[in-house]
Amino acid sequence: MSSSEDDVPLVRANGRANPTPPSAKSNGQSSTNGELDPGVSVRFGAVQNEDVKMEDADEDAHGVSKRKSRASIDQKKSYAEPDSSDEDDQPLSKRRRTSVKHEDPETDDDVPLALNGRKLPKASETAIGESSDSDMPIERKLSASCKERHQAGRSQKTSQWCQKEQADDKSSVKKMKADTGALKKGRGKVKAESAEAEDEEDEYRWWDDPAKGDGTKKWTTLEHNGVVFPPPYEPLPKNVKLKYDGVPVTLHPDAEEVAGFFGSMLNSTHNVENPVFQKNFFRDFKDIIKKTGGAKDSQGNKVEIKEFTKCDFKTIFEFYDAQREEKRNLPAAEKKALKAKRDEDEAIYQYCMWDGRKQKVGNFRVEPPSLFRGRGEHPKTGHVKTRVQPEQITINVGKEATVPPPPPGHNWKEVKHDQEGTWLAMWQENINGNYKYVMLAANSDVKGQSDFKKFEKARELKEYIDKIRKDYQKNLKNDLMVERQKATAVYLIDQFALRAGNEKGEDEAETVGCCSLKYENISLKPPCTVVFDFLGKDSIRFYDEVQVDPQVFKNLKIFKKAPKKNGDEVFDRLTTSALNKHLQNYMPGLTAKVFRTYNASFTMSNLLQGMKATGTIIEKVKAYNDANRKVAILCNHKRTVTAGHANAMEKMSERIKGLRYQKWRLKMQMLDLEPNLKKKKGAAFFERDEDLDKEWIKEHQAFLVEEQTQKIKKKFEKDNEKRVADGEKEMKVSELNERLEVVGEMKKKFEKENKSGKVEAEGRGPTVEKLEAQITKLDQRVDTMSVQAQDKEDNKEVALGTSKINYIDPRLTVVFSKKFNVPIERFFSKALREKFEWAIKSVDEDWEF
Known part of the structure; x- marks a missing residue:
């Protein structure tokens, strides 16, 4: 042509013919001419x-x-x-x-x-077990030998869920419990399976099983215990109120709860200072105040809340902020006890029985009411996300299964037995009209097959x-x-x-x-x-x-x-x-x-093939992150530089600076042991870095003293908690004061060093060789932290997690881990290791995308 x-x-x-388009000639310039x-x-x-x-x-x-x-x-x-x-x-x-x-x-x-606004989608269209872009049966990907082996293995597994408790088959129910760890229906609570059955499940490699994943029917039997609702609203203390034009006002609990949504997040300036967020919130807030009887002052007089700028939420913020601080400062033992209690209460919701196999449930908690934030410049940011009621929730269970009971005095919207769906419950949220689903956890067979x-x-x-x-x-x-x-x-x-x-x-x-x-x-x-x-x-x-x-x-x-x-x-x-x-x-x-x-995945695969990751584990991780960053940029996975980034980078810089200060002190201790070393190694070796001036040194010494003080106090508290747990008496304050004497000695030592300009050798039997070994270790720590700091700075505007989890084949990360001997824990958290168990166990370092 x-x-x-x-x-x-x-x-x-x-x-019909279009008019002749204007000439798109390149004026003799090729795409490679300076471009x-x-x-x-x-x-x-x-x-x-x-x-x-x-x-x-x-x-x-x-x-x-x-x-x-x-x-x-x-x-x-x-x-x-x-x-x-x-x-x-x-x-x-x-x-x-x-x-x-x-x-x-x-x-x-x-x-x-x-x-938005249309009828409820068919559950089959939202099923995670069979996504719309997955028409190819899994067996095309798997070997015939695997198929035969696992079909034989599956024939030996007879795990089932007991659907009925009838008097004439009690013996068969007991036998099923003993053989397979089946769960008793009872009051609708899922009881734990036997250890033997769980061990058997741990060995189930579904990714090698060609019998799973084809067809539209996702399950035959399904039983679960429903969802966990957020706790009811607890009204604020009487002395904590919204102020309007300087006047404290009393609100109905429903309106007060919404005021608390905004007041509790005053520290989130990105949201509360956003004009769109403010406008949407205030519109909903006024509607709720109107529906609940209005606002009143201390005398019972009605107060018209018309202007957002006259609303003062500071008292509410201070109350919730104090609660958060109190929770953060709880003793470790109390935090552990609270978590154990919560886990115990939610235990029956954490698992379901899916075709006779125990599967972990993912997001079984119903979202609490709050203010919608959205992402980016969302036009609905700030609107009130209303509390979800049982009457809005549709439950999906097997026909023969016990329907999980709704909270007393309530009913479910609907109960379905949709075997083409992989959701357990769903409801429609009020902001965008989207449907929220309770699905199986990321490490479940069904979800893993989808990935x-x-x-x-x-x-x-x-x-x-x-x-x-x-x-x-x-x-x-x-x-x-x-x-x-x-x-x-x-x-x-x-x-x-x-x-x-x-x-x-x-x-x-x-x-x-x-x-x-x-x-x-x-x-x-x-x-x-x-x-x-x-x-x-x-x-x-x-x-x-x-x-x-x-x-x-x-x-x-x-x-x-x-x-x-x-x-x-x-x-x-x-x-x-x-x-x-x-x-x-x-x-x-x-x-x-x-x-x-x-x-x-193809980009990551090519980068890994040409990669020569060497050095320390930290340096290898940075090499992986550099490759991941290129993929994230390709996919436009950006993020705003977090408000705490500059502060975090400053802290890392100070820590590196502190390590260099320690090196200088060790060198001065070498001179204390052997003054003639200055001639042997040269004066430059013992010179202090220019940025370590006297003013900074004094500030850093004060920091070290305070840091040591806090460590001793925390250790004292932890030891006391352990003694109480063991039934022993708590240590007295005199014991703490005795421990803190070390801090006083440290402070005196620093003051002496600042006056004399000399540092006395520390430790048991100090030698020049020991001090040099410590300097070498500090050099390594400085190098490691410098690499980490650079990696953190490079990633400040790029979201690596999205590409690593959703777009890069996890098997490529496993290949990198095995090829360069980097623990997989460096790339995948515990939750992700469970989610990608199939990837971790199915490939070696020679696998290619």
């Missing part, structure tokens, strides 16, 4: 004063409805996906709109839990990626506008890890993805530079300045051609559902989301 072929008319979707190659990013180059946050925890999703910029649609038309692809050739205004399918509420990255299938789906994309890339490169010049837009969108998703994007309602955050990019979200800088600037998922700002293929640059220029203006969509002939339907022609279950997982 000639160089001028890009100027030929594009055929509109309705068959970066296509696909190279200079992300974050122009971001200033960002106030966004990306957390490692579960990511909240928002509802989906029509995009603002779409043309209005006749509600009588069908919303079903068209049977043929002919409709793709129609202008968007003439095409039928398609709804976005619900996907896995736990693992899906791009699709919210529920369509396994997700990463296997990403690995499978390796077999198709070359064909996909070849086709979209070809279709970048397609005569049909809709095909050219598809190819351009797939290029951007593949090369720059953009999310596909979904339609938003008017009351939701104005976030976009690739398919919903607006005119103003893209800036073009000839010859081939594209600047993306938009709010992505969770209102996290995406800013990236990238070099693209010359044809992609020309296409984007055409897609932005007049009469388009701000607010208009760049890909006006493309929807997320149409794009995913197109991708599934290449590979079953392929969606735009799979590209992010694939590219993140």
